[in-house]
Amino acid sequence: MLRSLTAGIVLAFAGSRANVARTILSCAGIVVGVGALILVVTAGDLGQRFATAYSEANAGRAATLEVSAFGTVTDLDSFEEDLGRAGALEVSVYNRMESAPPLRADDEVIRNTDIVGVDAALGDIRRINMTRGRWFTEADLDSRAPVLVVNEALADRLGDFGDVQIGTDHWADVRIVGVSQGSTFNANQYSAYLLRAPSSGEIVFGPSWDPEDNSLPQPTYLARVDPSDEAAEEMFSGGVFTDRLLSASWRWGIENEEDIMVYRTDYAAETEELIGYLSLGLIGIAVITLTTGLLGVLNVGLVTVRERRRELATYRALGASRFTLFVAVVMEAVVVAVVAGLIALALSWALVAAGGALIGRFVWLPPDISMAVPPSAALVGLGSAAFVGLLAGIIPAIRALRASVVAGLRE
Amino acid sequence: MTVDTPHPVAATGRQPTPPLLRVEGLTRHFMVSGTRIDVLHDCTFDVSRGEVVAVVGQSGSGKSTLLNVLGLLDEPSSGAYTFDGVDTTSLREGRRSRLRGDGIGFVFQQFHLLERRSALANVGVPMVLGGVPLLRRRTRARELLEAVGLGHRLHSQPHQLSGGEQQRVALARALSREPALVLADEPTGALDAASSTMIMDQLIDQSRVRDAAVVVVTHDPKVAERADRVVELVEGRTR
Ligand SMILES: Nc1ncnc2c1ncn2[C@@H]1O[C@H](COP(=O)(O)OP(=O)(O)OP(=O)(O)O)[C@@H](O)[C@H]1O
Ligand SMILES: [Mg+2]
Numbered sequence: 001m002l003r004s005l006t007a008g009i010v011l012a013f014a015g016s017r018a019n020v021a022r023t024i025l026s027c028a029g030i031v032v033g034v035g036a037l038i039l040v041v042t043a044g045d046l047g048q049r050f051a052t053a054y055s056e057a058n059a060g061r062a063a064t065l066e067v068s069a070f071g072t073v074t075d076l077d078s079f080e081e082d083l084g085r086a087g088a089l090e091v092s093v094y095n096r097m098e099s100a101p102p103l104r105a106d107d108e109v110i111r112n113t114d115i116v117g118v119d120a121a122l123g124d125i126r127r128i129n130m131t132r133g134r135w136f137t138e139a140d141l142d143s144r145a146p147v148l149v150v151n152e153a154l155a156d157r158l159g160d161f162g163d164v165q166i167g168t169d170h171w172a173d174v175r176i177v178g179v180s181q182g183s184t185f186n187a188n189q190y191s192a193y194l195l196r197a198p199s200s201g202e203i204v205f206g207p208s209w210d211p212e213d214n215s216l217p218q219p220t221y222l223a224r225v226d227p228s229d230e231a232a233e234e235m236f237s238g239g240v241f242t243d244r245l246l247s248a249s250w251r252w253g254i255e256n257e258e259d260i261m262v263y264r265t266d267y268a269a270e271t272e273e274l275i276g277y278l279s280l281g282l283i284g285i286a287v288i289t290l291t292t293g294l295l296g297v298l299n300v301g302l303v304t305v306r307e308r309r310r311e312l313a314t315y316r317a318l319g320a321s322r323f324t325l326f327v328a329v330v331m332e333a334v335v336v337a338v339v340a341g342l343i344a345l346a347l348s349w350a351l352v353a354a355g356g357a358l359i360g361r362f363v364w365l366p367p368d369i370s371m372a373v374p375p376s377a378a379l380v381g382l383g384s385a386a387f388v389g390l391l392a393g394i395i396p397a398i399r400a401l402r403a404s405v406v407a408g409l410r411e
Numbered sequence: 412m413t414v415d416t417p418h419p420v421a422a423t424g425r426q427p428t429p430p431l432l433r434v435e436g437l438t439r440h441f442m443v444s445g446t447r448i449d450v451l452h453d454c455t456f457d458v459s460r461g462e463v464v465a466v467v468g469q470s471g472s473g474k475s476t477l478l479n480v481l482g483l484l485d486e487p488s489s490g491a492y493t494f495d496g497v498d499t500t501s502l503r504e505g506r507r508s509r510l511r512g513d514g515i516g517f518v519f520q521q522f523h524l525l526e527r528r529s530a531l532a533n534v535g536v537p538m539v540l541g542g543v544p545l546l547r548r549r550t551r552a553r554e555l556l557e558a559v560g561l562g563h564r565l566h567s568q569p570h571q572l573s574g575g576e577q578q579r580v581a582l583a584r585a586l587s588r589e590p591a592l593v594l595a596d597e598p599t600g601a602l603d604a605a606s607s608t609m610i611m612d613q614l615i616d617q618s619r620v621r622d623a624a625v626v627v628v629t630h631d632p633k634v635a636e637r638a639d640r641v642v643e644l645v646e647g648r649t650r
Pocket of ligand 2: 474520
């Protein structure tokens with residue numbers, strides 16, 4: 001048994017080396033089919049990673065809820081505590097300033113900067129890609145000067161950050177700790193995150209903020225909840241999260257359900273659905289291509305059956321059993337198919353790298369997404385190559401081995 | 412099977428060893444579009460180790476058919492064929508193949524070398540099937556080819572060799588596993604006198620030196636002359 005098996009494998013290698021024409025013909029079909037499959041899986045995977053990264057950068061990780069109050073929250077500390085009690089794992093204030101204070105660098109005033117007051121926890125809610133420096137930390141809360149993270153456009157404008165001020169009723173020096181990568185939306189617009197800290201509350205919330213009991217009209221928060229929590233299903237209030245939040249709302253001065261708006265900002269669910277349809281279509285294409293490849297290989301296999309009958313009968317006359325030759329023929333097909341699969345893998349890898357470099361020149365790509373063939377695509381490609389080889393080997397093998405030795409020798 | 416069984420002729424005074432192969436009442440017919448063609452009726456004979464037997468007969472008398480049965484390539488329609496003490500009629504395919512590979516070397520009328528494979532590779536095939544390791548296989552194949560005068564054509568493929576050279580490769584291949592039984596179907600048919608003598612020398616050596624049984628089908632009276640015994644096929648019967 002073992003002897004037959006090893007003999008079959010040796011004959012398989014010798015066979016694929018000796019019958020070059022047959023080998024190359026079989027290869028070509030598989031290279032195209034498997035190459036298409038690998039590219040399709042790669043495209044699907046990249047699409048998914050790209051969509052997720054995009055969604056996480058611009059709308060938050062799953063599941064991010066935006067919570068707004070239309071009324072005055074009389075005690076922000078209690079309100080934040082209750083957000084946590086309602087199911088929020090991370091909470092960050094998200095105060096997009098309507099008339100943001102101007103910045104000044106080297107005595108030049110810069111207006112039209114979007115400034116959003118946030119907490120350090122925003123870094124856990126959204127995917128924020130830093131190109132330089134770092135995101136906010138706990139230690140920044142003690143800073144006497146307001147702490148900022150600016151986008152690339154603003155960073156370019158500000159120069160070396162040596163002499164930057166923010167202007168309210170007076171100019172105050174600021175500390176810039178990092179530069180975040182812009183998204184397609186705000187690439188050219190100046191924007192900055194301003195850390196909410198004891199010393200910067202007034203800039204973050206403006207004059208309507210009361211530092212005495214920490215009350216503020218119409219605050220907006222971002223909260224991340226566990227996607228499997230039923231609170232994540234909130235859509236424009238009236239859901240579990242709102243109910244939980246309002247259960248002790250007298251502590252912070254809002255009684256009406258209509259005065260709280262909660263909605264889910266991330267599009268993880270929509271992305272998933274879209275990717276689902278997309279991959280279904282792509283898999284369809286891949287299956288068709290692969291089947292075409294399979295038929296090509298099978299055809300080569302069947303055309304060469306006549307030629308093979310004599311060869312196989314000769315082997316049998318020399319003492320090879322049917323089993324050995326079955327192993328040899330099938331192995332030969334599998335070896336050829338896997339080699340073809342490897343060729344296809346190398347070609348698609350080169351194609352994806354080249355394509356990635358080209359696309360990267362025109363489109364913004366999240367920095368943590370590399371344009372490469374993912375392992376899953378390589379595995380699927382090589383797996384189906386082996387499977388195609390197996391199928392394409394078995395049928396001709398059975399047909400070639402049906403003939404008796406003497407009849408085979410007479411072919 | 413032991414290779415150094417004493418030669419039956421030399422073993423005077425001892426029990427004669429049982430024959431290596433025996434056919435008894437063997438028949439073989441073919442059905443061709445509903446008509447039965449009886450090729451062999453009632454063949455009975457045996458061959459011992461160390462013996463060279465020539466099978467002669469007219470063209471179409473069934474010599475190749477008989478040799479195919481002896482080589483376990485074909486099964487008789489009826490009758491018994493015992494090889495090396497094994498009744499071959501009830502053997503399953505795997506066992507048959509193994510018995511054939513281990514015990515029988517076949518030289519065909521049409522050579523049947525593997526195309527696009529070097530002489531060295533061709534001679535190596537039975538050893539691959541027998542599980543002989545690569546290096547030993549290489550060395551032995553080279554030695555065998557040198558022994559038939561093809562030491563300078565090791566890497567030639569069949570289509571690059573003359574008929575006589577191909578036949579010598581086929582002979583080397585048949586002998587590569589030192590089979591107890593060597594079957595040759597007109598091994599000298601396509602050859603000139605010198606090559607023909609060389610092939611016959613090799614075959615006879617197999618019986619004299621290695622104590623193998625040799626059955627050779629031939630038209631050539633010179634070849635038949637050198638055999639220990641001649642079996643003649645007339646109208647499908649052995650005489
Ligand atoms: N598979 C087969 N089907 C039908 N008839 C066959 C088959 N094999 C052999 N025969 C017939 O059997 C007869 C004997 O054939 P065989 O090849 O054994 O002759 P041979 O003695 O070897 O002749 P030669 O000396 O020409 O080689 C021939 O008439 C041939 O047509
Ligand atoms: Mg013949």
